[in-house]
Amino acid sequence: MDEKNPWMKYDYWDDEIEIIKSILNKTELIETTKWGGIVYTINNKNVIGVGAFKNYFALWFYNGVFLKDELNVLVNANEGVTKALRQWRFTSKEEINEKKILAYINEAIANEKEGKSIKPTKKARIVCAFLDAELESDKELSIAFEKFTSSKQNEFLEYIETAKQEKTKLARFEKIKPMILNNIGLNDKYR
Incomplete structure (x- = not known):
């Protein structure tokens, strides 16, 4: 387990994460570290995060709700709470398809450039x-x-x-x- 990176809870996905990162590095996204994890940005806006967990490794799209998801691979990890974020989970190296992943990444980049995002809503003032x-x-x-x-x-x-x-x-x-x-x-x- 990587103590410096809470999103990399299991190190047996290291090879797979490196493959995912090599695909992301073919785009105009910039790799950064936020909240202790790997995040890819454009114009200082979060576009994609990468992480590894016990049963899967994942790409998450910060505004994934706007992706077409033609392959039907995206999941909402916290239904009812998470509004925009969507994950693409992988359970093996064989599931990594560069062409398909790049299509999703490029759509996410285009959406970010168009300014597609869900703005947080303000809570009403509590009465006390x-x-x-x-x-x-x-x-x-x-x-x-x-x-x-x-x-x-x-x-x-x-x-x-x-x-x-x-x-x-x-x-x-x-x-x-x-x-x-x-x-x-x-x-x-x-x-």
Whole structure:
């Protein structure tokens, strides 16, 4: 297992990954490393990733939802969650067909150049009467809270709102108040 690359969990696919990379290197894509894995980009946009797992090695197309998939080989690895990403999984070296793979890669490149992508949708602001009341009564806290992005605001709102008891809401509020005033997001230590 490659400790530096979390997408290469099993090293017995090394030869196959090298073959896939040799095909990708025949295109205008640029090989980079992102999130510890191999990613191919064009104009600094992610187009394709490469990885190896226990039962397969794969190419994933970041905007694969737009590919025609005439060979019907692409899968959504996380149905209901993943909107655009699609994987082409291989279980043996014999499945690697350069001509077919290049057709998919070139279509993915063309789609990226055309700007085809799914834009993330913003979540609606979570309603939390408790925190809203606290913000309304404390101008300094309100100003500090407004400096956060809407997603970080939602993290705080959800943290308070999901408490079932009033005393838990109050305890959670006491925990996050100094964080808000010091511009520290609820989950910043995990980022």
